[in-house]
Amino acid sequence: MSGTSEGPTPATDLSRPSVTQSDTTMCPSTEPAATAVARQAVAAAPPAPPRSGPGGPLPAAALTPMAQSAPTPVGFTGLAQRPPAAVPEPPLPEPPFRSAFSAAPLAMAVVDRDGLVVSANDTFGTLFGGGPEEFAGQPAADLVDLTSDARTRHAYHEVLRGGRARLRCARRLKHPDGHGLWVQITVAPLAPESPDVLLSVADISARRELQSRLRHLRNHDPVTRLPNRTLFFERLSAALEAESYERGGSGRIGLCYLDLDGFKAVNDTLGHRTGDRLLAAVAERLTRCADEAGHGRTSAPLVARLGGDEFALLVEDSTGTEQLAELAESVLTALQAPFEISGRRLSVSASIGVVERHAAGTSATALMQAADTTLYWAKADGKARWTLFDPERNARRMTRQALVSSLRAAVERGEFALEYQPLVGMDDGRLRGVEALVRWRHPQFGTLTPNRFIALAEEDGSIVPLGRWILATACRQARRWQLDHPDEPPIFVSVNVAVRQVWDSDLVADVAEVLAETGLAPHLLQLELTESAVMGSAGRPLQALRALSDMGVHIAIDDFGTGYSNLAYLSRLPVSALKLDGSFVRGFQHEERGGTAGRPSPADEVIVEAMVQLAHRLGLTVTAECVETCDQASRLRRIGCDTGQGWLYSRPVSPDRISELLGDRC
Known part of the structure; x- marks a missing residue:
C-alpha cells in the first residue's frame, strides 16, 4: 500500500497519534487499487441525481469539479479531462464507477476545499457508525482526528489548498461499538484540476497488532520472556540521554551484571532443555527481586537476559551504591535456595559486577565495560x-x-635498557660479578622495573625476543668491562631466564651464538632460573640445562628456599650456585618471639647456615640477596655465604658506574 518513496508507516505510541509525511508528487502505484479506481470514478462520473440528507439536497456538482461539462470516456489507467462546455446537458444514468465508489471495501469520502464532507461511501458509514449521507457537511478533520497536533493539521490544510500532493498518517480511533482501532488515513486531490480531495481510511489494526507482536518477539528472550540485549541497550541508552536526568531525577544510574556460576556443567550433563528451564526459574527470582526493590519507588529495575547465563538489572535514577549493594545481596540470597527442575534439585550461585555512577559523562559502552x-x-x-x-x-x-x-613493539623500538647490581665477595669485599636487570623506558609510564612487565612478557611470549636481547646486551657489556680493565680479574654477568625461553626457543643455540659473537668466556656467564622452574625440570628443559653446563655456563637457582625446596633435585641438576631468597636475610632483623625489640630471630640464621653448609657439601656457591646492613653482612660472612647482593653494596646502576666500582672494596 505504500511506495518506495514514502516508506513504511512508523510504529506509533498508542497514546499519541502519529503522522507520516508523504512525497510531494502523486504516485498512483502506491495507493490501494480501490482508492485509485474510486478517485477516477468520482472524477470521471457525470453528476448524480440530487440526494436528500440532513443538510438538504446535495447539488449535482458536489462530486465533480465541472457539473456542466460533457463526459469524456475514461479507463482505469488515466484520469478524465473535461473540456469546458458552454451548453448544459441533461444528467445521464449513474455510471459503474460511482457504483464501485459506493461499494468499495475501503472507507472513502469526498471532501471539499473547506474541509467538509461532500459524500461518503457505505464502508465509511459502517466504519464511523451511520449512513453515508449523515456525514455530508461535517468537518472531515474532526471525524478522523486530523487536527490534534499542529504538524498534521498544517499538512492537511496544505493538501486542501493544493500546496501539498498528499498526506498519509496513522491514527488511533474509537469504533462505534466501543473498541479501539488503528487506521491509516490518506488525503489526496481528487483530480489534477479538482477543487475536492479524496479521503480514504484503511483499518490497519491487524497489521499494527502483528507489528507489535513481532517487535515483542524481537526484543524479548524466548526462554525467559525477559527483555533481551537489544531492548536492554535501548533502555540503557534512553536512560543515559540528557533528558533522563534533567527532569528531576537523581542523575545517577546503576547496573548489576551477573553470570551464573557453573551453569555450563548443567547444560553439559543434563541437557539444554533442563538448562533452559533453570534459566527461566532464575529469571522469575530475579524479577521478584526487582519488584521488591522497586516497591515504593517510581519504577522497578529492568531485568534482562543478555545471552547465555548472563543477566542484568538496570536501575534508573539510582540513589547510590547502597541501593545497588542491597539489590545485589537480595539476588545472591534469592539464588541460594535450590531449584526444582525436571524432578531434580539444582543449586546455582552467581557472580555479580556492580557499577553505580553519574549518568552524565558516561556511555552505554563505558558502563558495560565497567560492569564486565x-x-x-x-x-x-x-x-x-x-x-x-x-x-x-x-x-x-x-x-x-x-x-x-x-x-x-617496545622490543623492536629499543625501549629497554639494562642496569647492573653488583655481587660482592663476602670475604674480601671485591666485585665478583653483576646481575643484569632490565628496565623499560616506557614513553607514557616512565621507567618500569621487571616486576611490572616480565610476567606479562611470559604470558604473551614476548619474553623470548626480549630475553634474547637481554642476553646479548649483557654478554657484550661484560666483555667490554673485561677489555677495559685488563688488570682486574674478569667479573661474571648473571642473566635471568624464564622457563618459556627454554620451551619456545633454542636457548642453547642462542647462548652459543651470543658467546661466539661477543667473545665472552662461557664461565663468565651465569643463567638464573627460579626454584619452582628448575625443581620440576624434565625433558627438554633438563636437556638444555645440561647442555649449557657442559658448555661451561654456570646455572644458578634464584630465590632458593621459597619454592619446592626439594633438596634431592640438587644432586641431579647441573646447578653451580644458589641464591638465597631475601626473606631469610631480612629475618635477621626481626625480633625473637618474646624477646627484646631489635634482636634477630635465631631461627632464620639456623636455616640459612644449614642451607649454606648443604650447598657447600654439594659443591655449590651461595649468594645472599637483599643485604642491607653491615651487621647482616658480617653474620652472613660468619655463616659462610660466598657472595652478597643488596643495597649495602649498591643499587642497580648503569654500566659506567660498574666500571668505577671495579677494584673497589666494600
Missing part, C-alpha cells in the same frame, strides 16, 4: 559474590593491558 570488568573481578575473587567497581583497580588493569599490547 567488575564481574570478572567477582569471579576471580572466588565467585558467589558481588564486587563493586573500583576506579583505581580498573586503572591498574588498563595499565596492564596497555603494557601487554605494546610489549612486542
Whole structure:
C-alpha cells in the first residue's frame, strides 16, 4: 500500500497519534487499487441525481469539479479531462464507477476545499457508525482526528489548498461499538484540476497488532520472556540521554551484571532443555527481586537476559551504591535456595559486577565495560559474590593491558635498557660479578622495573625476543668491562631466564651464538632460573640445562628456599650456585618471639647456615640477596655465604658506574 518513496508507516505510541509525511508528487502505484479506481470514478462520473440528507439536497456538482461539462470516456489507467462546455446537458444514468465508489471495501469520502464532507461511501458509514449521507457537511478533520497536533493539521490544510500532493498518517480511533482501532488515513486531490480531495481510511489494526507482536518477539528472550540485549541497550541508552536526568531525577544510574556460576556443567550433563528451564526459574527470582526493590519507588529495575547465563538489572535514577549493594545481596540470597527442575534439585550461585555512577559523562559502552570488568573481578575473587567497581583497580588493569599490547613493539623500538647490581665477595669485599636487570623506558609510564612487565612478557611470549636481547646486551657489556680493565680479574654477568625461553626457543643455540659473537668466556656467564622452574625440570628443559653446563655456563637457582625446596633435585641438576631468597636475610632483623625489640630471630640464621653448609657439601656457591646492613653482612660472612647482593653494596646502576666500582672494596 505504500511506495518506495514514502516508506513504511512508523510504529506509533498508542497514546499519541502519529503522522507520516508523504512525497510531494502523486504516485498512483502506491495507493490501494480501490482508492485509485474510486478517485477516477468520482472524477470521471457525470453528476448524480440530487440526494436528500440532513443538510438538504446535495447539488449535482458536489462530486465533480465541472457539473456542466460533457463526459469524456475514461479507463482505469488515466484520469478524465473535461473540456469546458458552454451548453448544459441533461444528467445521464449513474455510471459503474460511482457504483464501485459506493461499494468499495475501503472507507472513502469526498471532501471539499473547506474541509467538509461532500459524500461518503457505505464502508465509511459502517466504519464511523451511520449512513453515508449523515456525514455530508461535517468537518472531515474532526471525524478522523486530523487536527490534534499542529504538524498534521498544517499538512492537511496544505493538501486542501493544493500546496501539498498528499498526506498519509496513522491514527488511533474509537469504533462505534466501543473498541479501539488503528487506521491509516490518506488525503489526496481528487483530480489534477479538482477543487475536492479524496479521503480514504484503511483499518490497519491487524497489521499494527502483528507489528507489535513481532517487535515483542524481537526484543524479548524466548526462554525467559525477559527483555533481551537489544531492548536492554535501548533502555540503557534512553536512560543515559540528557533528558533522563534533567527532569528531576537523581542523575545517577546503576547496573548489576551477573553470570551464573557453573551453569555450563548443567547444560553439559543434563541437557539444554533442563538448562533452559533453570534459566527461566532464575529469571522469575530475579524479577521478584526487582519488584521488591522497586516497591515504593517510581519504577522497578529492568531485568534482562543478555545471552547465555548472563543477566542484568538496570536501575534508573539510582540513589547510590547502597541501593545497588542491597539489590545485589537480595539476588545472591534469592539464588541460594535450590531449584526444582525436571524432578531434580539444582543449586546455582552467581557472580555479580556492580557499577553505580553519574549518568552524565558516561556511555552505554563505558558502563558495560565497567560492569564486565567488575564481574570478572567477582569471579576471580572466588565467585558467589558481588564486587563493586573500583576506579583505581580498573586503572591498574588498563595499565596492564596497555603494557601487554605494546610489549612486542617496545622490543623492536629499543625501549629497554639494562642496569647492573653488583655481587660482592663476602670475604674480601671485591666485585665478583653483576646481575643484569632490565628496565623499560616506557614513553607514557616512565621507567618500569621487571616486576611490572616480565610476567606479562611470559604470558604473551614476548619474553623470548626480549630475553634474547637481554642476553646479548649483557654478554657484550661484560666483555667490554673485561677489555677495559685488563688488570682486574674478569667479573661474571648473571642473566635471568624464564622457563618459556627454554620451551619456545633454542636457548642453547642462542647462548652459543651470543658467546661466539661477543667473545665472552662461557664461565663468565651465569643463567638464573627460579626454584619452582628448575625443581620440576624434565625433558627438554633438563636437556638444555645440561647442555649449557657442559658448555661451561654456570646455572644458578634464584630465590632458593621459597619454592619446592626439594633438596634431592640438587644432586641431579647441573646447578653451580644458589641464591638465597631475601626473606631469610631480612629475618635477621626481626625480633625473637618474646624477646627484646631489635634482636634477630635465631631461627632464620639456623636455616640459612644449614642451607649454606648443604650447598657447600654439594659443591655449590651461595649468594645472599637483599643485604642491607653491615651487621647482616658480617653474620652472613660468619655463616659462610660466598657472595652478597643488596643495597649495602649498591643499587642497580648503569654500566659506567660498574666500571668505577671495579677494584673497589666494600
